[in-house]
Amino acid sequence: MLLEIRDLHVSVGETDILKGLNLTVNPGEVHAIMGPNGSGKSTLANVIAGRPEFTVVRGEVSYQGRDLMALLPEERAREGVFMAFQYPAELAGVRTWQFLKASVDAVRKHRGMKELSIREFDRLLDEKRRMVRIDADMVKRSVNEGYSGGEKKRNEVLQMAMLDPTLAVLDETDSGLDIDALRIVADGVNSFRSPSKAIVMVTHYQRILGYVSPDRVHVLLDGRIVRSGGRELALELEEKGYDWVRAEAA
């Protein structure tokens, strides 16, 4: 088991958002978390990554058998937990290249690997950025500053490829993408799939699932997973809408 979430209750300020969520993810699996706006999908992604605004009221999250909630966000990242952000932050004056180098070095150092030389790093970066069609000029610009929506999302996938995590949580990485960009992002995600790694995709639409085939699909409603199934559940949802699950869950 890579990730196990049991009875997770999370709030922001006075508002309860997750209300007893359970989820188990094994290595090699791709899970899709679907649900309407405000159901708690992004909260789940951010809690796994360790965003400080969220308070875990109750429940357990274990990652590789360790208590994930006891780790700082940067410790989780170094241990192989990656989140692709729905709204990646802009970092004025910080070059994408420099940012990626610092991140890769931090993660490698934690894993007892030596720092990459500039040449080795550039070789790796060239390979990975070609995969997500990011040109060499873009990595010289400030992180996410002046990037289009699609560029930001591709940049997130680039970071995932560079950092080589064990668990990747993608928070609506497919939203706002045109069909070409969606295919590029999906290709990036697919090439990341491996028997030792797992992906949790938080998404609104089943569209990306046509490119990245999930092993499990979960419907998140009002802070709880109310239904789980295979790929066919996504198609059923597409056809019948969330009201159908809501009615069944009630």
Next chain:
Amino acid sequence: MVEQQVISRETGIEDTQYRWGFELDIKSDVSPRGLNEDIVRLISAKKREPEWMLEWRLKAYRHWLKLDSQGPQWANVEFQPIDYQDMIYYAAPSSQSDGPKSLDEVDPEILEGFNKLGIPLEEQKKLTGVAVDAVLDSVSVATTYQEMLKKAGVIFCSMSEAVQNHPDLVRKYIGSVVPYSDNFYATLNSAVFSDGSFCYVPPGVRCPIELMTYFRINELDTGQFERTLIIADEGSYVSYLEGCTAPMRKSHQLHAAVVELVALDGAEIKYSTLQNWYPGDKDGRGGVYNFVTKRGKAQGRGSKISWTQVETGSAITWKYPSVILQGDDSVGEFYSVALVNNRQQADTGTKMVHIGKNTRSTIIAKGISAGRGNNTYRGQVKMMPTAGGARNFTQCDSLLIGDECGAHTIPYIEVRNPTAQLEHEATTSKVSDDQLFYLQQRGLSLEESNYMIINGFCRGIFKELPFEFAAEASQLMRVSLEGTVG
């Protein structure tokens, strides 16, 4: 930089942040406390100055007596009145009382001291390609690379030597950019300045190496009043750097310097400062009052003067490196990072005075406020009636760290020519939680994340610094903010 722990001998304050706070154990020749005509005469006599120099000093001194004894009050800084009669106006290492000597004659204590500061004076262990004039308290103790500069025809020496050896140049240009009556501190400096650097680059010469002056205050209760004069003759180029540190003292030290730059036709002067005077302790005890007048005259057609400053030290910084754009098509630039932490106060900025046609100026000022620091950008852009087609671009950005600090932007704009154009942009931001979390999610610690954002904020300025100093500037920011972020 070597990690070293410093315990101030006088205060017993243990300070791991200010690594330049040690005292050099050097015997000094100091003047009696207080200021009067005799002191001015004494300084002049020590320097064996010609009569005209003494007269100029005395004129300045007599003018100073007529000014409000507390100096200008308009700056957004607070401090107790300075007792000008309780200060020492001249201090020189005894071994140096006969003026600067060749390097092998310099007191080994002094060489060792500068080594500790990371400024090796022995030319063998030189900072690659940088000629250094080292100023300790009131006098220049050594100037490196003399031979190489001589070959290029560049004069780079202490002000005292220049008065002796190049009196015509000094007499022609001293006070031509900052007159002795300019302002309270500049007037005081004109009366009692003790040393500083002088540089003259002849026509058509591109100075082959970077020139640097390293200022160090060592003596207790001593004011430092150095005066620097740089003249770039027609079509020449020079890049000049200054660095400054002082020991930790619980009393304040006054530093009132004057820098004058003159660029003739087609000449370019690039002047960079890393200012790291002792900032005082967390509660605002001690620290240097840095009250400095810096001004350049882009006198010739197509001349250019560029100021870059990284101000991290001093208890109070009061300085406005300015450019008078007199020649047609001349260019003035001001790039600044001013950082305040703990109880530090800075009121700094620039003045761009456009006189010539098609003159252009650029101002990029970045202020970082942390702790209970207070940072003010004050800048003036003036377009005179003669400045047809003149242009200015100003950008002021403030970054706040924590919620007890302050940032202020005070622009003054005066346009008296209808064809002149100005642009002014200003932003204020905080390091956001979203940015920090983003970086942390990529494996960087909170502290690293903060520095990355702060360095990014300063990037546009750091890239204006000579290469070797950009890394030092970034290191300086980190040291100055230690314990504040993360």
